[in-house]
Amino acid sequence: MLRAVVLGAAAGGGVPQWNCGCRICRAARDAQPELRSTQASVAISADGEHWFLINASPDLRQQLLATPQLHPKAGELRHSPISGVILTNGEIDAVTGLLSMREGSPFTIYAHAKVLAILKANSIFNVLNEKNVRREPIEIDRAFEPTLPGGTPSGIEILPFAVAGKGAWYLEGKAHPGGSDGTGDTLGLRIRDKATDRYFYFLAACAEVTGELKARLAGASLVLFDGTVWRDDELIAAGLGTKTGQGMGHISMSGAQGAIAQLTGLDVGQKLFLHINNSNPALLHGSAERKIAEDAGWQIPADGTEIVL
Numbered sequence: 086m087l088r089a090v091v092l093g094a095a096a097g098g099g100v101p102q103w104n105c106g107c108r109i110c111r112a113a114r115d116a117q118p119e120l121r122s123t124q125a126s127v128a129i130s131a132d133g134e135h136w137f138l139i140n141a142s143p144d145l146r147q148q149l150l151a152t153p154q155l156h157p158k159a160g161e162l163r164h165s166p167i168s169g170v171i172l173t174n175g176e177i178d179a180v181t182g183l184l185s186m187r188e189g190s191p192f193t194i195y196a197h198a199k200v201l202a203i204l205k206a207n208s209i210f211n212v213l214n215e216k217n218v219r220r221e222p223i224e225i226d227r228a229f230e231p232t233l234p235g236g237t238p239s240g241i242e243i244l245p246f247a248v249a250g251k252g253a254w255y256l257e258g259k260a261h262p263g264g265s266d267g268t269g270d271t272l273g274l275r276i277r278d279k280a281t282d283r284y285f286y287f288l289a290a291c292a293e294v295t296g297e298l299k300a301r302l303a304g305a306s307l308v309l310f311d312g313t314v315w316r317d318d319e320l321i322a323a324g325l326g327t328k329t330g331q332g333m334g335h336i337s338m339s340g341a342q343g344a345i346a347q348l349t350g351l352d353v354g355q356k357l358f359l360h361i362n363n364s365n366p367a368l369l370h371g372s373a374e375r376k377i378a379e380d381a382g383w384q385i386p387a388d389g390t391e392i393v394l
């Protein structure tokens with residue numbers, strides 16, 4: 086059985102964001118603590134014992150504390166059930182949690198060469214000694230099976246594929262350590278349990294649903310999809326920023342080209358939004374936007390939501 090635990094469902098900054106006084110962040114601080122959410126990451130396992138993280142969020146320490154499946158095994162002095170981390174991009178909210186995994190436990194980082202180049206160019210990541218923490222390049226459209234400590238196959242097959250998106254925000258206008266050519270900065274993943282052949286998709290960043298992507302997602306048991314903004318100009322309209330969703334490489338939930346409309350009618354078992362920004366009104370229980378999403382078959386998950394396929 087394939088298990089996926091949503092460790093965090095929020096976009097960069099989380100809910101509430103440290104410096105934000107928008108209505109959702111204010112509600113999350115005070116009257117509605119159930120709105121609180123940490124920055125996006127998912128843990129997956131085929132055996133319920135060994136786990137892989139998809140992205141390592143800045144909130145990783147808090148997420149691990151809240152997730153008993155990821156605690157050290159009873160009776161072990163030093164241990165972690167986490168065998169590896171698969172990175173889908175080089176954004177702050179996807180990689181900085183690696184720095185909280187620096188106490189000498191072995192694991193493997195799987196990432197595209199462009200993202201590995203970012204880690205290599207930032208010497209602070211050298212705190213993860215490559216003797217303990219291997220860095221494995223992954224390639225677009227080439228499936229791989231992450232391994233458990235000792236090299237045992239995990240039983241999980243992961244297929245990375247390119248999706249429309251943007252490179253890391255902090256590299257905008259700067260030289261990319263991995264070169265400016267080609268894709269690899271934004272990956273989607275198909276995650277398949279080799280024993281049962283059941284699979285799901287992870288796309289925490291996606292700027293556009295193409296016909297090719299629709300064909301890919303059709304028939305999946307579960308899709309975790311980019312839910313950053315409700316509408317493209319949301320940050321601007323709320324006075325919170327100057328960028329559109331598209332300008333950040335994220336599709337909106339609403340609108341004719343949005344995720345809800347574009348993924349309607351596909352044969353998908355469960356649809357969950359992930360990477361939801363604190364400006365997004367679909368976070369609010371009882372909001373018209375949340376109702377539209379839920380009526381279209383989407384879930385807005387709380388941190389800790391576990392799905393078994």
Ligand SMILES: [Zn+2]
Nearest residue numbers: 105107110363
């Ligand atoms: Zn806010």
